[in-house]
Amino acid sequence: MKTIGLIGGMSWESTTLYYQLINREVARRLGGLSSARLNLVSLDFQDIAQRQRAGDWAGMSAILRQAARHLKDTGAQCLLIGTNTMHKLAPEVQADAGIPLIHIADVTADAIIAQGLDTVGLMGTRFTMEEAFYVQRLRERGIRCVLPDEAQRIEIHRIIFEELCQGEISDSSRRWFSDCIADLQTRGAQGVVLGCTELPLIVRPQDSCLPTFDTTALHAMAAVDFALAA
Missing domain, CATH: 3.40.50.1860 (Rossmann fold)
Known part of the structure; x- marks a missing residue:
């Protein structure tokens, strides 16, 4: 080993x-x-x-x-x-x-491609969603990212740092993520990347209307x- x-x-x-x-x-x-x-x-x-x-x-x-x-x-x-x-x-x-x-983005891309998808929602910190390093890495594999809107990106970032990183898991935030994923679906996302290693703490498969890609796992x-x- x-x-x-x-x-x-x-x-x-x-x-x-x-x-x-x-x-x-x-x-x-x-x-x-x-x-x-x-x-x-x-x-x-x-x-x-x-x-x-x-x-x-x-x-x-x-x-x-x-x-x-x-x-x-x-x-x-x-x-x-x-x-x-x-x-x-x-x-x-x-x-x-x-x-x-x-x-982490390479193994995520492998999983997305294995499911036959080419368009995914991306949720993570504002750095991950808004800077090019992650989106471009997926684009190089033929995968397009749909990003939450600005207000949603601000709230995702806040929940990560103010709640998840401090061990707080709230039902209201879990419902908020479910709604955000539903919105990404209406904008063409076929799946959603949990692009922050804390997000699997709050977004479970049953909380999402789309297939989730748990980057931590x-x-x-x-x-x-x-x-x-x-």
Whole structure:
């Protein structure tokens, strides 16, 4: 079994999901008391979030690149960045890591294509929805993204940071997401990408009128595939 390297803590709520998903899948595939070989660097999300608001992407790049080098030095054989937003820095981190980086948008694109879809709604932080790094990555695979309108993007971003990252799951926010997904459907979306690793905490398959693409689970399963490949 290969060792997975995970840069987490962004937020720790979703990092918990990664740890559970990866270990449960390894146990399911191998049986018994099997669990994953996994090295984790958990960052202080307060620092990262402040840098995001300030636009200090250079500072965040340095932090992630240092974390990636540490994971490699401690035996990791692949790298996960446990957040969609910070994949804005994935090319820089990959160049410095010295081990394969499993890109969250790539495994999401694989899942979308496998279902025969070419147009999806994209929900995530404002960085993920509004900047080019994620939308363009999917476009390169022939997938068009339908974005929530500006007011919806503001509310999604607020719920992520003020509720989900702090462990708060409210029924009213869950209903709001269901309505937002229904609106994306009227605008041509065939499925919806949960493009923030906290969103699966609140948007369950039964809450959506469209097929959902859980980027946290897809990313975690890709890591298990890598770790258990012959």
